[in-house]
Amino acid sequence: MQAAHLEKLNEGQRAAVIHGMDLPEGKSAGPLLIIAGAGSGKTNTLAHRVAQLIISGADPRRILLMTFSRRAAGEMGKRVERICARVLGDKAGVMTDALAWSGTFHGIGA
Template sequence: MNIAAPDSSFEAPAYLARLNDEQRLAVVHGDGKVATPLLVIAGAGSGKTNTLAHRVAHLIVKGADPRRILLMTFSRRAASEMAKRVERIAGEVLGRDAAIIADALA
């Protein structure tokens, strides 16, 4: 990934601590400004699915309506796994407020 680093005052939320620097930058891409398109290209086993799940959860935590997020995969199994990851990550941050996420991601 080739993403410009945020300024030195940037402090990532605790739920992003498990990500490496490049994954974290992809997840918070566009925070506080109009987001430009982001393309993530990475090899097998590099954490693309985890990065996407964290990105969606981050958008929800920041106030995005989960019903307005389109997340596509190539199989039902992958879609189910992605939805579970997003629910888990967002649930860690939002707690009880995360109940709407399960319905919206279905």
């Protein structure tokens, strides 16, 4: 059974979003590297990945989400909020507000 919020993703994007989520607790799937050209859906895939982590119970305060530009960082945060709102409803605001480590490489590292 596929979650409704993943239906519009292609097979590769869906695989990236759920990477390692079916492993037993305490096991790690290892790193995930996404290499794709412009306009291929990287931002959408990453937003769905972060939202899926939150939906699956990950503490948003322990997620680090970084991009190169402020515009991209803002867009990424909005997308995560929208996806979580569709799935979690009223609980989404509290969860996505806790996504404190979201921004640019320079802003977070400063």
